[in-house]
Amino acid sequence: MHIYRLFKTRTWFCIPFAAGGIFELYGYGGRIGAHHNTASLFSYAISNDGVLLAPALFAASIYMTLGRVIRAVRGEKFSIVSMNWLTKTFVLGDILSFLVQGASIGLSVTGHATGAKAVVLIGLFIQLISFGLFSVTTVIFYQRIMEDPTPQCHNVDLPWKRTLEMLFGVSALIVVRSVYRVVEYSMGSNGYLLQHEWPMYVFDTIQMLTVMAIFYIWYPSRIRQLSSGEDQRMYLETREVDKAG
Numbered sequence: 001m002h003i004y005r006l007f008k009t010r011t012w013f014c015i016p017f018a019a020g021g022i023f024e025l026y027g028y029g030g031r032i033g034a035h036h037n038t039a040s041l042f043s044y045a046i047s048n049d050g051v052l053l054a055p056a057l058f059a060a061s062i063y064m065t066l067g068r069v070i071r072a073v074r075g076e077k078f079s080i081v082s083m084n085w086l087t088k089t090f091v092l093g094d095i096l097s098f099l100v101q102g103a104s105i106g107l108s109v110t111g112h113a114t115g116a117k118a119v120v121l122i123g124l125f126i127q128l129i130s131f132g133l134f135s136v137t138t139v140i141f142y143q144r145i146m147e148d149p150t151p152q153c154h155n156v157d158l159p160w161k162r163t164l165e166m167l168f169g170v171s172a173l174i175v176v177r178s179v180y181r182v183v184e185y186s187m188g189s190n191g192y193l194l195q196h197e198w199p200m201y202v203f204d205t206i207q208m209l210t211v212m213a214i215f216y217i218w219y220p221s222r223i224r225q226l227s228s229g230e231d232q233r234m235y236l237e238t239r240e241v242d243k244a245g
Contacts, residue, residue: 001216009221013064020057021212027051028205049105051204052120052181055174056098056127058211062167062174063090065220066138069167072223073152073160078144081137093130097123117185124182131175138167159222166218170211177207 002018005011027050034043067087070076076083101123104116142164145153152158180203184193193199 002212005216005219005221009219011219011221013068014061014220016057017061017215020054020061023050023054023057024208024212025050027054045105049102051200052101052104053098054208055177055211056094056101058170058208058215059094059097059127059131059174060091061215062170063087063094063134065163065223066090066134066141066167068220068223069160069163070141072158073145074150075141075145078141078148079137080140086137090130090134093126093133097127097130099123100126113189117188121182121185124178124185128175128178128182131171131178135168135171135175138164138171157222159218162218163220163223166214166220170214173207173211173214177204180204 002014002021006014006018027047030043030047030050034047037043064087067083070079070083070086079086081089101120104119104123153160180193180199184191184199187193
């Protein structure tokens with residue numbers, strides 16, 4: 001469904017999000033296969049890899065969506081991070097988290113369980129730090145733009161506020177999931193969370209399924225940077241409304 005909407009709306013910055021959905025599918029598909037072959041460490045590592053890395057791909061599109069919202073409403077002055085670095089900073093952090101967590105699969109299949117655990121935890125901490133900074137940036141921008149809205153904010157065809165609220169929701173779900181994963185791996189292979197499957201379905205599966213549903217329903221395809229001509233027209237219309245008031 002995400003791939004279909006991606007191509008239909010040509011919202012190319014959502015490619016990582018659709019890729020995250022593919023990772024989830026192959027991860028759970030591999031988990032089904034691993035259920036019938038519990039002695040295979042490779043099957044377990046592959047299945048766990050897809051589920052573990054998918055949120056990092058979701059995050060990449062979430063970060064890029066914020067940058068487009070800020071530019072669409074011409075709210076660059078309200079961002080605490082320079083627009084030249086906003087998307088780059090968070091996406092680079094996300095790529096680093098993805099690569100670090102992805103490296104754990106090699107350690108797992110070669111029998112270095114302790115090393116794999118340490119690498120996964122480092123990757124998850126990078127993801128949490130990146131999401132924490134992203135959340136602070138988003139909240140501050142939201143507060144500032146609400147206090148002093150730009151003319152573009154009055155465009156009824158630009159769902160910037162709804163999109164920001166969508167970002168708050170999906171970000172919170174991914175943070176909860178990442179915290180769960182940190183606790184899970186910190187407890188080790190003999191811990192309760194890794195010994196029982198239900199916590200994963202409650203704190204990971206349902207969370208990520210909800211993220212995909214929310215992002216699909218409030219898809220950011222209508223977020224775009226308005227042309228200078230539209231900016232000028234909206235500005236003049238806003239001035240006329242103010243004078244009439």
